[in-house]
Amino acid sequence: MEKQQLARWWKKENDGIRCHLCPWECFIKENEAGICKVRKNISNNLYSLVYGKPVAMNIDPIEKKPLYHFLPGTSSFSIGTFGCNMQCKFCQNWDISQRDMENLEFKIDYYSPTEIIDLVIKNNCRSIAFTYNEPTIFGEYVIDIAKLAKKNNIATIMVTNGYILPEARSEIYKYIDAANVDIKGFTEKFYKSFTGGSLKNVLDTIVYLKSKNIHIEVTTLLINGKNDDENDLRKEFSWINNKLGSDIPLHLSAFHPDYKMKDQKITTLPSMQNSYRIAKESGLKFVYLGNVIGVDNNTYCSNCGKVIINRSGYSTKIKQINKCKCGEKIPIIF
Numbered sequence: 446m447e448k449q450q451l452a453r454w455w456k457k458e459n460d461g462i463r464c465h466l467c468p469w470e471c472f473i474k475e476n477e478a479g480i481c482k483v484r485k486n487i488s489n490n491l492y493s494l495v496y497g498k499p500v501a502m503n504i505d506p507i508e509k510k511p512l513y514h515f516l517p518g519t520s521s522f523s524i525g526t527f528g529c530n531m532q533c534k535f536c537q538n539w540d541i542s543q544r545d546m547e548n549l550e551f552k553i554d555y556y557s558p559t560e561i562i563d564l565v566i567k568n569n570c571r572s573i574a575f576t577y578n579e580p581t582i583f584g585e586y587v588i589d590i591a592k593l594a595k596k597n598n599i600a601t602i603m604v605t606n607g608y609i610l611p612e613a614r615s616e617i618y619k620y621i622d623a624a625n626v627d628i629k630g631f632t633e634k635f636y637k638s639f640t641g642g643s644l645k646n647v648l649d650t651i652v653y654l655k656s657k658n659i660h661i662e663v664t665t666l667l668i669n670g671k672n673d674d675e676n677d678l679r680k681e682f683s684w685i686n687n688k689l690g691s692d693i694p695l696h697l698s699a700f701h702p703d704y705k706m707k708d709q710k711i712t713t714l715p716s717m718q719n720s721y722r723i724a725k726e727s728g729l730k731f732v733y734l735g736n737v738i739g740v741d742n743n744t745y746c747s748n749c750g751k752v753i754i755n756r757s758g759y760s761t762k763i764k765q766i767n768k769c770k771c772g773e774k775i776p777i778i779f
């Protein structure tokens with residue numbers, strides 16, 4: 446049954462509430478919501494306005510998250526709500542991420558965690574992905590669904606900006622198997638000017654996930670002249686290699702004009718290929734290009750070069766499992 450859901454991770458403070466879910470640590474007065482627009486102070490208690498209120502639910506190829514090295518070729522039941530704790534000027538899902546819950550002209554149907562898991566099972570999905578908007582801001586719903594998923598042998602995935610505080614992070618990711626984390630740029634200046642978040646918190650989250658053996662893939666949306674400076678890219682790719690290892694899949698995705706950057710040109714294929722080259726020179730073994738057509742996104746054995754997974758768009762043909770014919774271990778969870 447639908448009920449107003451008390452939020453977690455907050456404390457009363459003077460004449461309001463301090464939310465401790467993400468690094469904004471919003472101070473929220475009565476009848477106001479935090480920066481994410483979905484956590485509201487009602488009678489001096491903090492409530493989640495999006496618990497049980499998914500506004501996007503789809504059965505997606507897991508490759509669309511994107512995750513290429515986790516359960517390849519399977520379907521992932523994908524859900525998202527309104528709200529986000531960043532305000533990226535280039536957001537490609539801004540119609541849901543930046544939506545104000547208070548002024549909706551329609552009602553959102555309530556789905557309990559049990560109803561969501563029933564749908565995952567009914568649709569033969571091996572995983573559930575919390576995606577489309579930033580799942581951190583509906584962390585309470587993530588936890589309740591993910592706990593049930595674990596009981597039903599369903600894998601759990603966060604597609605996230607990584608902007609979260611340590612206490613909430615450890616409580617949410619206790620139930621998570623895999624994550625695709627955005628590194629939106631490799632300077633604090635870029636994060637400050639274009640996202641409202643901070644690079645340091647994101648990198649801390651990625652290192653934390655690695656320490657918990659959660660499967661990680663990283664995505665960077667490349668925007669010409671904004672976050673694709675060669676020196677910055679080299680720093681980012683070296684950081685990934687040093688902190689996470691050369692087996693971590695990196696997805697370089699092309700920007701398309703959107704939200705507050707409609708005048709910015711689409712990222713060109715030659716510049717994507719140049720960034721790909723830099724990533725490979727930095728020692729990363731598995732680099733993929735997204736939002737572009739006509740590129741080779743197969744997975745090859747890093748030892749002998751044989752095809753391990755053949756990809757065409759979101760269609761996937763698995764050629765080898767666990768070990769290549771040459772004996773090289775394949776770092777993919779099948």
Ligand code: SF4
Nearest residue numbers: 464467470471479481
């Ligand atoms: S989760 Fe929302 S309300 Fe809480 S600190 Fe972050 S932006 Fe503010």
